[in-house]
Amino acid sequence: MDGVFSILNRVLKSKGLDTHASSALVVHRAQAWLQSALPPPLLSAVTCTQLQNGVLIIECSHSTALQECAGLKHSLYQYLRQECAFAHVSDILVRRT
Numbered sequence: 013m014d015g016v017f018s019i020l021n022r023v024l025k026s027k028g029l030d031t032h033a034s035s036a037l038v039v040h041r042a043q044a045w046l047q048s049a050l051p052p053p054l055l056s057a058v059t060c061t062q063l064q065n066g067v068l069i070i071e072c073s074h075s076t077a078l079q080e081c082a083g084l085k086h087s088l089y090q091y092l093r094q095e096c097a098f099a100h101v102s103d104i105l106v107r108r109t
Contacts, residue, residue, distance in 0.1 A: 035063040038092060038099045042068055045091050049084055050077070066102035068092070071109045081106045 021030065043060040050058060057077035061069045072078040085104050092101045 034096070034099045038063045038068065038096045038101060041095055042070070042088060042092060045088055046070070046081070046084070049087070050080055054080055063099065063101065066100055068101055068104045070104065070106045072106060073109055075108065078106060078108050 039060045039062060046058055046060065047055055054074070054077045057072055057074040058081055059071050061071050063069070070081055072081055085106060089101065089104055092099070
């Protein structure tokens, strides 16, 4: 499986798409982690939107969801450092939309 990942990584780099693909993977994994960590009533109020310049942006449509995500920020950061070390997430921004 590592061989397939390295081939895919080389192809993406040659086409200039490696940063986009790694950013999308970080956003996907962060959203999945939040779905498992948040209480069910808040799931629809939280969306991971993008990873830009090392900053993961999470948007919340309710103030309660914003508070919950702010409390989970450190745990999510630790999770992403382990699971997505290739992406170099430097910060997580949680904002209200």
